[in-house]
Amino acid sequence: MLSRALAKQATASALLRNHMEADMMHDAVRSDVLATLASREPGIGIKLEDARKDLDDHLGTLRKRIAEDVAFKGDASIEAAAAKVGDPMVAYANAAQQIADAAAGNPAAAKRQLPGFFQQFGILEESMAAASDAIEKYSDDTARAGATLGWITTGLLAATLLAAIGGALYAARLANSRLVEPLITLSETVARLVTEPGTPLPETDRQDELGALARAIARFNQQVEAANAEKQATTELIVETVGSGLQKLAGGDLTTHVNADLSGPFARLKQDFNRAVDSLRELIGSVHSGAGSLRRASTEITAASEDLARAPKPMPRAWRRPRPRSARSTSACAPRSAPPARPWAAPTRRSSRSAPAVRA
Numbered sequence: 513m514l515s516r517a518l519a520k521q522a523t524a525s526a527l528l529r530n531h532m533e534a535d536m537m538h539d540a541v542r543s544d545v546l547a548t549l550a551s552r553e554p555g556i557g558i559k560l561e562d563a564r565k566d567l568d569d570h571l572g573t574l575r576k577r578i579a580e581d582v583a584f585k586g587d588a589s590i591e592a593a594a595a596k597v598g599d600p601m602v603a604y605a606n607a608a609q610q611i612a613d614a615a616a617g618n619p620a621a622a623k624r625q626l627p628g629f630f631q632q633f634g635i636l637e638e639s640m641a642a643a644s645d646a647i648e649k650y651s652d653d654t655a656r657a658g659a660t661l662g663w664i665t666t667g668l669l670a671a672t673l674l675a676a677i678g679g680a681l682y683a684a685r686l687a688n689s690r691l692v693e694p695l696i697t698l699s700e701t702v703a704r705l706v707t708e709p710g711t712p713l714p715e716t717d718r719q720d721e722l723g724a725l726a727r728a729i730a731r732f733n734q735q736v737e738a739a740n741a742e743k744q745a746t747t748e749l750i751v752e753t754v755g756s757g758l759q760k761l762a763g764g765d766l767t768t769h770v771n772a773d774l775s776g777p778f779a780r781l782k783q784d785f786n787r788a789v790d791s792l793r794e795l796i797g798s799v800h801s802g803a804g805s806l807r808r809a810s811t812e813i814t815a816a817s818e819d820l821a822r823a824p825k826p827m828p829r830a831w832r833r834p835r836p837r838s839a840r841s842t843s844a845c846a847p848r849s850a851p852p853a854r855p856w857a858a859p860t861r862r863s864s865r866s867a868p869a870v871r872a
Contacts, residue, residue: 524654534577540570548612552619593643600636766793
């Protein structure tokens with residue numbers, strides 16, 4: 513509808529321009545006829561050939577434009593007015609040609625044809641004025657119809673724009689209630705799972721992508737909770753078994769072992785603990801055995817020292833005091849006294865001390 517109205521307005525504008533050009537050629541032909549007559553006057557400076565050429569050009573344009581007016585179909589008043597222009601235009605063109613032909617050989621006869629020419633000019637002018645009025649009216653009506661249709665189109669565009677804005681707002685609100693808010697709630701719930709395990713996840717019953725995401729998060733959370741429970745159970749088992757073993761070891765039980773079924777990296781902890789207890793037991797056994805041997809050796813050394821202390825020993829020559837020669841002569845006859853006490857000799861009875869015992 514809008515395109516048809518625009519096309520009609522364009523046709524009316526083209527028709528009006530065409531008729532205005534025909535009206536201009538109507539006046540130009542009159543000027544060309546007067547120029548042919550003036551070319552015969554000396555001193556005017558107008559050449560007859562130039563005036564005839566302009567006349568032929570302007571008559572050709574006039575015939576072409578009037579033919580286009582007559583060929584227009586679309587408005588009855590224009591068609592009727594254009595039909596009345598054809599014959600006066602032919603008579604006007606013939607009168608102009610006759611004057612131009614006469615001006616070349618008989619300027620006086622050409623001048624005598626001027627009243628008839630001006631009469632045809634007036635007849636054509638009246639018929640063209642009627643056609644101009646019809647064409648202008650058609651163009652104005654078309655313009656007003658186009659303006660009205662433009663307002664209607666503008667209103668429709670505005671209504672369409674408002675409807676689009678309303679639809680966009682409704683879609684945004686629907687998306688916010690159906691997607692954005694549930695997604696924010698789901699995100700906040702997932703964040704609470706860190707500090708509040710076991711929090712139920714929303715939107716798991718939805719049958720769309722958001723519901724699938726919520727169910728996937730719920731399954732993942734279940735796996736995490738199961739892994740945490742298994743980790744807690746393993747931790748408690750380690751604390752119970754290894755802690756109990758350490759308590760027994762602190763109480764002196766070197767036969768304790770971790771017999772719990774530990775898996776993963778905790779199996780190595782079990783093996784290292786058991787090997788450490790076995791090594792400690794062997795070390796303490798070796799220390800205890802060495803302490804016994806040391807005790808026996810100490811006892812033997814103590815007994816040997818006592819035996820050595822009780823045995824008599826001669827005085828060393830360096831410790832004997834020299835006597836006078838007279839004393840030595842008399843001492844040969846004197847009876848021998850008891851030997852002096854040995855300062856280096858140990859007491860006859862020494863209390864023996866046994867080596868301290870090493871407790872295993």
